[in-house]
Amino acid sequence: MLDKINQLVEEIKELKAASAEEAEQLRIKYLSKKGQVSQLFDEFKTIANEQKREVGKELNILKNKAQDKINQIKEEFAASAQSQVGLDLTLPGTSAPLGSRHPLSVVKNEIADIFGRLGFTIAEGPEIEDDHHVFEALNFPPEHPARDMQDTFFIATNPDVLLRTHTSSVQVRVMEKQQPPIRSIFPGRVFRNEAISARAHCIFHQVEGLFIDKNVSFADLKQTLLYFSKEMFGQDTKIRLRPSYFPFTEPSAEMDISCTLCGGKGCNVCKYTGWVEILGCGMVDPAVLKSNNIDSEAYTGFAFGMGIERITMLKYQIKDIRLFFENDVRFLEQFKSAH
Numbered sequence: 001m002l003d004k005i006n007q008l009v010e011e012i013k014e015l016k017a018a019s020a021e022e023a024e025q026l027r028i029k030y031l032s033k034k035g036q037v038s039q040l041f042d043e044f045k046t047i048a049n050e051q052k053r054e055v056g057k058e059l060n061i062l063k064n065k066a067q068d069k070i071n072q073i074k075e076e077f078a079a080s081a082q083s084q085v086g087l088d089l090t091l092p093g094t095s096a097p098l099g100s101r102h103p104l105s106v107v108k109n110e111i112a113d114i115f116g117r118l119g120f121t122i123a124e125g126p127e128i129e130d131d132h133h134v135f136e137a138l139n140f141p142p143e144h145p146a147r148d149m150q151d152t153f154f155i156a157t158n159p160d161v162l163l164r165t166h167t168s169s170v171q172v173r174v175m176e177k178q179q180p181p182i183r184s185i186f187p188g189r190v191f192r193n194e195a196i197s198a199r200a201h202c203i204f205h206q207v208e209g210l211f212i213d214k215n216v217s218f219a220d221l222k223q224t225l226l227y228f229s230k231e232m233f234g235q236d237t238k239i240r241l242r243p244s245y246f247p248f249t250e251p252s253a254e255m256d257i258s259c260t261l262c263g264g265k266g267c268n269v270c271k272y273t274g275w276v277e278i279l280g281c282g283m284v285d286p287a288v289l290k291s292n293n294i295d296s297e298a299y300t301g302f303a304f305g306m307g308i309e310r311i312t313m314l315k316y317q318i319k320d321i322r323l324f325f326e327n328d329v330r331f332l333e334q335f336k337s338a339h
């Protein structure tokens with residue numbers, strides 16, 4: 001039996017494996033329950049007692065050597081597997097993609113920048129509003145048909161709790177807290193119960209502007225909007241004001257800019273008119289000043305409201321408003337910008 005042990009000791013010294021699987025095969029061949037070393041332990045039970053002392057010692061040495069050798073082979077493979085996965089310092093790193101601002105944020109920030117240069121500050125108000133701030137204080141009496149122009153979402157069963165349909169509600173919140181001079185813009189999200197299509201959405205964004213001071217005239221409104229339009233769409237941009245109606249402004253107007261695509265020659269963006277509408281505006285109705293405790297004899301003011309989606313679509317020639325709400329990275333990552 002000692003011969004067999006010595007023979008295995010020699011055999012084990014020379015063991016080699018070409019892969020982790022082969023190393024495992026070696027373990028099975030020598031050390032598993034039916035492996036060659038284990039078999040010798042079985043045989044050991046049958047030998048004469050006088051021999052047990054000497055043979056047992058050699059057998060244990062064999063077992064230790066076999067375990068050491070096979071563990072050593074296995075460790076080599078484990079180490080090289082690890083270096084393949086994690087330790088190759090020459091591998092290029094995985095780069096984390098740089099995010100970009102949402103196009104609506106880019107344009108909102110640009111609008112804020114432009115009006116900031118004219119001295120307008122920024123204020124915000126709540127999206128969940130009440131009838132008073134969205135309608136009543138803006139000269140929409142109860143049952144006024146103009147309320148139908150804005151398809152309002154009401155919350156639960158209380159008709160006094162609603163989602164604001166325009167950022168004009170922030171005009172009221174600011175007038176409540178502040179006496180003129182007021183020169184601010186109010187960006188924010190608004191909600192209207194409209195069918196979603198390529199051109200309309202039930203959620204969109206507006207920027208409202210309010211300027212109240214002594215001797216503010218329609219000419220100031222016109223000049224402010226002309227400056228904005230040129231800064232936003234390019235110095236060649238022209239504006240046109242058409243008479244319109246809003247309960248809270250008098251006189252009221254809608255403003256068009258010369259078409260951003262054809263420059264006024266006529267194309268399918270401007271439906272061959274050369275003009276595209278971008279905002280509503282007007283002189284703040286004295287009744288609105290009065291109901292918000294501002295002296296309508298001493299002060300006059302103008303207000304305007306524009307849709308950020310619309311401005312963004314015109315500026316970047318985006319054909320479908322739904323793209324803004326789908327968060328498809330392929331769309332969003334095209335708007336890397338300083339703003």
Ligand code: PHE
Nearest residue numbers: 166168280281282303304305
């Ligand atoms: N609130 C109006 C709208 O949503 C826009 C507007 C704002 C008109 C301010 C005049 C003055 O259509």
